[in-house]
Amino acid sequence: MRTPSGKHIVSFDEDEIAFLNALNAILPAVPDFRLAVRRAVAEAVQVIPFDAFAVLRPLRGVVTLTVYAIGAPSQPFLAAVRAELEAAAGLAPGPESGVEVEVVELPGEARAEHAVGIGSSHVCGPEDLPSFRCGIFAATPRSIQRKHALLLTMVATWLRSYHAFSEAYRQMEEMSFTDPLTGCLNRRKFLEESEREMERVRRYGYDLCLGVIDVDNLKQVNDQHGHPAGDALLKALGEAFGRRLRKVDVFARYGGDEFVVLLPHTPVAGAVLALSRVMAAARDLLTEREHGRLGFSASAGVSAFRKGDDLDGLLKRADDALYAAKRSGRGTVVVGE
Numbered sequence: 001m002r003t004p005s006g007k008h009i010v011s012f013d014e015d016e017i018a019f020l021n022a023l024n025a026i027l028p029a030v031p032d033f034r035l036a037v038r039r040a041v042a043e044a045v046q047v048i049p050f051d052a053f054a055v056l057r058p059l060r061g062v063v064t065l066t067v068y069a070i071g072a073p074s075q076p077f078l079a080a081v082r083a084e085l086e087a088a089a090g091l092a093p094g095p096e097s098g099v100e101v102e103v104v105e106l107p108g109e110a111r112a113e114h115a116v117g118i119g120s121s122h123v124c125g126p127e128d129l130p131s132f133r134c135g136i137f138a139a140t141p142r143s144i145q146r147k148h149a150l151l152l153t154m155v156a157t158w159l160r161s162y163h164a165f166s167e168a169y170r171q172m173e174e175m176s177f178t179d180p181l182t183g184c185l186n187r188r189k190f191l192e193e194s195e196r197e198m199e200r201v202r203r204y205g206y207d208l209c210l211g212v213i214d215v216d217n218l219k220q221v222n223d224q225h226g227h228p229a230g231d232a233l234l235k236a237l238g239e240a241f242g243r244r245l246r247k248v249d250v251f252a253r254y255g256g257d258e259f260v261v262l263l264p265h266t267p268v269a270g271a272v273l274a275l276s277r278v279m280a281a282a283r284d285l286l287t288e289r290e291h292g293r294l295g296f297s298a299s300a301g302v303s304a305f306r307k308g309d310d311l312d313g314l315l316k317r318a319d320d321a322l323y324a325a326k327r328s329g330r331g332t333v334v335v336g337e
Contacts, residue, residue, distance in 0.1 A: 010146055010147045010150055011147070012147060012151075013047075015046065015047055016047045016147070016151060019043055019044065019046065019047045019151070020151070020154060022043055023040060023043075023155070023158050026039040026040060026043065027039075027162070031162075031165060031166040031169040031170070032166065033159075033162060033163050033166040033167075034066070036159075036162055036166070037055055037066070037068070037159060038068065038104065038106075040155060040158075040159070041053045041068045041106065042106065044151070044155060045070065045106070045108075047151065048136055048144075048148045048151055048152065049138060049142055049143070049144065049148065050136035050137055050138055050144075051069065051070050051073070051077075051110075051111045051112040051115075051137060051138050051139045052067050052068065052069040052070070052073060052077070052081060052112060052136075052137045053067075053068045053134070053135070053136055053137075054066065054067045054068070054081050054085055054134070054135045054137065055068075055133075055134050055159065056085045056086075056088075056089055056099070056125075056131065056132065056133040056134075056135075057131065057132050057133075057163060058129070058131045058132065059167075062098070062100055063089070063091070063097070063098065063099050063100070063131050064099065064100045064101075064102065065081075065082060065085060065099050065100070065101045065102070066101075066102045066103075066104060067081055067082075067101070067102070067103050067104070068104045068106055069103060069104070069105055069106065069110075069112060070105075070106050070107075070108040070109070070110060070111060070112070071105060071106075071108055071109060071110020071111070071112070071113060072105055072110050072113055073103065073110065073112040073113065073115070073139075074112060074113055074114055074115050074116070076115065076116045076117055077112045077115040077116075077117065077118065077137075077139055078101070078103065080117045080118045080137075081118065081121075081135065081137050082099065082101060084118065084121060084123060084135065084137075085123060085133050085135055086099060088123045088125070088133050088135070089125075089130050089131050089132075089133050090130055091131070111138075111139050111140070112137075112139035115139035115140075118137050118138070118139070119138050119139055119140040119141040119142060120137075120138045120140075120141055120142050120143075120144050121135060121136065121137045121138065121144070122135065122136050122144050122148065122149045122152055123135035124149070124152055124153045124156050125156050125160070126156070126157065126160050129160065132156075132160055132163065133156075134152060134155065134156035134159060135152075136148070136152055176188075176189075177189030177192075179238075179252070179253040181231055181234060181235055181238075181253070182234055182235050182237075182238030182239070182253050183235075183238065183239070184238045184242065184251055184252050184253045184259070185250065185251065185252035185253070186252060186253065187252060187253070187254050187255055189252065190250060190252035190254065190260055190262075191311070193250045193262070194210075194250060194262050194311050195311060197250065197262055197264055198305070198309075198310075198311060198314075200264075201264075201305055206264070206265050207265060207266055207267045207270075207304070207305070208262070208263065208264055208265075208266065208304070208305040209262075209263045209266050209267070209268060209270075209271035209302055209303065209304045209305070210260065210261070210262050210263070210302070210303050210305075210314045210315065210318045211260065211261045211263065211271060211274070211275045211278075211300050211301065211302045211318060211333075212254070212258060212259075212260050212300065212301045212315070212318040212319055212321075212322045213241065213258070213259040213260070213261070213275070213278060213298055213299070213300045213322075214257055214258050214259075214298065214299055214300070214322055214326070215233070215234070215237065215257040215258075215282075215297075215298050216297045216298060216299055216326065216330045216331070217297065218230055218233070218234070218256075218257040221233055234253075234257065237259075237281075237282060237298070238253060238259065240281040240282070240284070241259060241261075241278050241281055241282075243281070244274075244277040244278050244280075244281045245261060245274065245278070246274075248264055248265070249261050249262065249263050249264070249274075250262040250264075260315075260318075261274075261275075261278075267304070268302065268304045268335055271302045271304070271335075272302060272333055272335060275300040275302055275333045276333055278298070278300065279298060279300060279331060279332070279333060282297060282298040282331075283297075283331075297330050297331040298331065299322060299325040299326050299330050299331060299332060299333075299334075300322060300325060300332075300333045300334070301317075301318045301319060301320065301321025301322030301323070301324065301325055301333075301334050301335075301336055302318060302321060302333060302334070302335045302336065303315075303317035303318040303321060303335070303336040304335075304336075317336035317337070318336055320336055320337075321334040321335055321336035321337075322334070324336075
């Protein structure tokens with residue numbers, strides 16, 4: 001419809017207005033961008049005709065493309081969606097773009113399962129962030145009306161704002177449980193994760209060990225080379241230790257020059273082996289740092305969960321074992337009694 005001045009007027013139906021009003025009501029209680037998009041797409045498909053809804057966004061240094069498709073889409077259809085969004089964002093096409101692609105299948109009869117390309121589409125996004133783009137795609141030539149494009153623009157603006165909010169929340173949450181120097185978990189988060197793990201151990205009865213690792217000569221390093229050298233050493237050790245441990249292990253800087261690690265599903269022999277690898281990481285780091293000019297070593301104590309244990313008891317036995325390791329010559333692993 002046009003006004004006498006020639007301008008277009010877009011009128012929305014009641015269900016389309018209800019959809020816009022519902023956007024804020026579908027937000028998760030805890031900020032979660034992926035869940036918010038999934039809920040928004042489930043609502044949007046009721047008022048906008050599409051076979052896939054795609055979101056291209058920057059995420060921690062990587063651009064990700066998530067395609068929410070009704071049923072299982074064909075590979076040619078996905079490739080065409082990717083190419084159109086990458087072009088809209090000014091990215092190099094194909095694998096060279098570095099875009100990570102994820103497909104989320106939504107309930108419903110797949111209409112793009114055998115599609116050889118895109119029949120109709122519309123892509124939009126905020127001009128201040130070219131790498132954030134939203135698009136609706138139909139496998140067959142289907143009418144995407146002006147009001148559908150306007151609805152998508154409104155959804156894209158809403159998602160852009162929510163994305164910024166959820167990322168800020170994630171960063172604040174991450175800062176609350178991350179040690180600022182080493183990037184490891186901090187003491188508070190370690191205690192939280194450990195209490196949860198011990199509840200599971202009490203329920204299911206699997207092996208659990210705890211290791212305490214201490215840098216033997218940090219004071220001398222600080223005295224001889226300054227605190228920046230000591231801080232750099234702790235950071236490098238935290239990274240080296242973390243690389244030698246599993247993803248399921250709970251590894252943290254406990255305070256000062258002390259690190260702790262909780263090892264689920266690990267008997268004592270396995271814990272000693274894991275901590276020995278950590279000690280080897282310290283020795284390897286020694287040879288890498290200025291031809292060994294920074295003299296240091298690390299010692300470790302290990303304790304195994306016993307029936308009736310609490311976290312304090314597990315920590316105390318590991319700590320006692322750590323000091324036994326230091327007395328025995330340092331650079332070793334000792335198991336607590």
